[in-house]
Ligand SMILES: Nc1ncnc2c1ncn2[C@@H]1O[C@H](COP(=O)(O)OP(=O)(O)O)[C@@H](O)[C@H]1O
């Protein structure tokens with residue numbers, strides 16, 4: 280009996296290692312290959328990549344795309360959180376019947392292909408251009424919509440883990456304004472959910488190509504694509520850097536979640 | 547201490563087509579502890595939440611001190627509240643939780659800390675000030691919640707079944723302490739519960755609610771001894787339901803004439819008789835038979851079956867049990883205390 284179970288445990292462990300190794304090889308191999316490709320003719324590519332002044336002069340397209348993506352990340356995260364956190368909390372507290380509706384609406388962007396989204400966004404952006412100009416940074420409006428499903432899920436899950444209603448009523452009776460309830464009571468208790476919503480938005484914005492390209496805007500992915508035609512090594516180097524950044528973010532995300540769990544148990 | 551009286555008058559609140567409150571009137575004198583007692587769903591929580599400002603009444607007046615506060619938002623009402631569910635802020639330690647209300651009132655950190663520690667000491671949990679809520683038991687969490695609600699010297703303290711999630715022993719211990727603390731700080735308190743024993747044990751006055759209205763309010767003794775209506779008699783304490791006949795201001799039950807509470811039409815009726823008003827003596831010629839005996843410490847309950855199969859429960863001193871084993875023939879005598887009857 281015990282021997283049998285032990286054998287099964289051993290077999291499972293072996294299987295687990297095989298799966299992990301396979302996965303690691305499959306994900307790391309392209310990255311390693313990319314790295315090899317960029318360093319085949321020496322380290323010049325990376326030297327330029329980290330020398331931002333040279334980068335801006337040598338590859339103006341790339342520099343523009345990176346700057347645009349930087350602002351897109353910041354604005355998309357800010358707008359997503361500012362819109363979503365209070366709304367989801369308010370729906371939970373005051374309009375519980377609307378929860379399903381809000382969930383449905385926020386999941387919609389997931390079901391619509393990017394191409395179709397662009398068809399709908401084009402006339403909207405005609406207005407955006409009319410009012411605030413054609414800067415690539417205005418893409419953050421579209422990206423906020425794209426990020427909605429992921430950010431909503433994450434924040435909603437965070438709120439499910441606490442009794443928002445009782446906590447906010449306790450805070451109200453102790454004298455808190457609604458702003459204080461949000462800032463001092465709700466946010467600290469859904470910190471890791473908000474963080475993961477932010478990270479997911481960052482990853483999404485850094486990786487987005489279709490909409491930017493079809494609307495004729497520049498972001499980092501569009502720049503990488505254009506650069507691929509003239510300077511293959513730099514375009515691959517930038518892709519690699521973007522991928523690693525996304526990996527690091529996702530790793531931080533799972534780390535933030537884990538740390539929160541440990542705090543709950545021990546401290 | 548700035549304790550205020552409270553007057554709720556003609557409060558109404560509808561949810562869909564449920565009348566949660568249907569014209570509730572309730573007064574609390576300054577410093578008084580009133581328990582609001584009633585079955586689940588009778589509107590107790592709604593009444594308390596309206597007083598706290600967490601819910602709006604459809605109509606009616608809410609007066610605290612001499613001010614109508616119906617339009618004052620919850621965070622400006624200065625009412626301390628303890629909830630049924632655990633409500634401590636999970637990201638703050640016990641003492642930080644207690645400081646929360648003081649911080650909002652812009653007190654300096656040293657004053658705040660000292661006051662919070664005093665409050666934790668008062669509720670007997672001073673040694674655990676640095677713990678997080680998850681590290682405290684249910685009873686300890688409710689103590690901290692009480693300290694938090696009292697720390698900023700609220701004009702009124704509101705408790706909504708604060709003990710119902712706790713186990714029986716902690717519940718009894720904590721309710722006594724709530725009473726001790728309430729007497730010490732002298733805050734006007736509304737204590738909501740569905741547990742009649744809890745209400746009778748803790749309150750200056752008990753208000754019994756039924757379907758959104760106050761059925762009766764009075765001292766625990768009044769409520770228990772002279773219930774005004776059959777509902778109160780049945781909800782508070784145990785009652786035997788015995789068939790009888792009303793004539794004038796007495797009801798005849800088991801060949802005994804008992805005075806009536808209130809006035810009822812002449813005719814057949816059901817009298818509600820407390821077990822402690824029933825006496826049972828061994829008598830070979832008696833018509834009753836002991837069918838069950840339960841021992842409750844110093845007291846015991848004896849169930850007697852009458853020839854018509856009516857069961858009567860009597861409460862006696864345990865010392866008398868040896869003469870009344872199961873199967874004994876007994877005579878049942880009712881003490882002539884006033885009883886409530888319900889028609890039919
Ligand atoms: N937010 C609400 N929405 C709908 N119905 C409610 C709500 N709050 C209370 N009720 C209804 O009002 C009645 C009284 O509820 P409540 O005051 O919670 O009773 P109690 O606290 O005495 O158990 C119940 O029938 C309950 O279902």
Ligand SMILES: [Mg+2]
Pocket residue numbers: 590591592707
């Ligand atoms: Mg209730």
